[in-house]
Amino acid sequence: MYIQNRRDSSKFKGCSPxxxxxxxxSLKPATAYFAYTHRYELVIQKNNHSIQWTSMNSTKKxxxxxxxxxxxxxxxxxxxxxxxxxxxSPHTITAALSKLKQKLLDxxxxxxxxxxxxxxGFHATENNIDMKADFYKLLPLLDYRSYFVIINKETEYFKxxxxxxxEHEIFALTLKKLLIDRIEKNKEDxxxxxxxxxxxxxxxxxxxxxxxxxxxxxxxxxxxxxVGKSEENMGVIDYLNFIFNHILTVEKPMERMFxxxxxxxxxxxxxxxxxxxxxxxxKKKKHHRVSLENLIRxxxxxxx
Numbered sequence: 058m059y060i061q062n063r064r065d066s067s068k069f070k071g072c073s074p075x076x077x078x079x080x081x082x083s084l085k086p087a088t089a090y091f092a093y094t095h096r097y098e099l100v101i102q103k104n105n106h107s108i109q110w111t112s113m114n115s116t117k118k119x120x121x122x123x124x125x126x127x128x129x130x131x132x133x134x135x136x137x138x139x140x141x142x143x144x145x146s147p148h149t150i151t152a153a154l155s156k157l158k159q160k161l162l163d164x165x166x167x168x169x170x171x172x173x174x175x176x177x178g179f180h181a182t183e184n185n186i187d188m189k190a191d192f193y194k195l196l197p198l199l200d201y202r203s204y205f206v207i208i209n210k211e212t213e214y215f216k217x218x219x220x221x222x223x224e225h226e227i228f229a230l231t232l233k234k235l236l237i238d239r240i241e242k243n244k245e246d247x248x249x250x251x252x253x254x255x256x257x258x259x260x261x262x263x264x265x266x267x268x269x270x271x272x273x274x275x276x277x278x279x280x281x282x283x284v285g286k287s288e289e290n291m292g293v294i295d296y297l298n299f300i301f302n303h304i305l306t307v308e309k310p311m312e313r314m315f316x317x318x319x320x321x322x323x324x325x326x327x328x329x330x331x332x333x334x335x336x337x338x339x340k341k342k343k344h345h346r347v348s349l350e351n352l353i354r355x356x357x358x359x360x361x
Contacts, residue, residue: 096277118246123148127298136307139231142201154289179292206235214332224258250281
């Protein structure tokens, strides 16, 4: 076991800087990384004369959120979805997706799709069915947690929303519903939000995001980035959104898509169905837990 930033343990009898730690993982050598040792300074608060120790070099955890939408607000689609994944190890996702992409490119089966794979990357609406299958096999194994805000556009709620608000306002509303809880629950961390570029009515995505993030409490350490389709990690939330879109809008959904939902459901933290004002969560009781049955029922507005 190697303990990060510790003194030279080789000077101590029976210890070395790198040694096996049997019993951690199937009696195999294991490597563990611990946070840097904190140094502290004494702070005297004059107002109440209290004394406390505060960290001089504490390092914030950094979370990465990849956000994408599915469906559209103004067109005739039956649904609008804002989804995101949260991860603190985006590089591991990138590495896994790059490995999968190279595997596809090297496979003779995909030979006639090489140019498309290089150009399109991982986008569920554009990838062929075999490539989708390979991607869905990988999804449950990646390190992330996912969150969703969904609107059933065929409800009275949405029709009234369209009367009162413009497209970019509805877009900003669902985005805020998706992100505010994420920000508040991770307020001690640095949070980086990554969006794929899109045009929304009369307002640019950059303007909408600038307005949203500038309205936040100054104590929150947040930033946003707008990226193109070449950002591989966006493929994860794109494929997750596709599952919801297919299950909730197709007249006869594929059985495989139901199975895909069940495969990734342990990765889903929260689904907020806006038109019914209902949260489905892994931590809630049976009728409001993340499940296919609850999702389909609540999307249709048939509350328990």
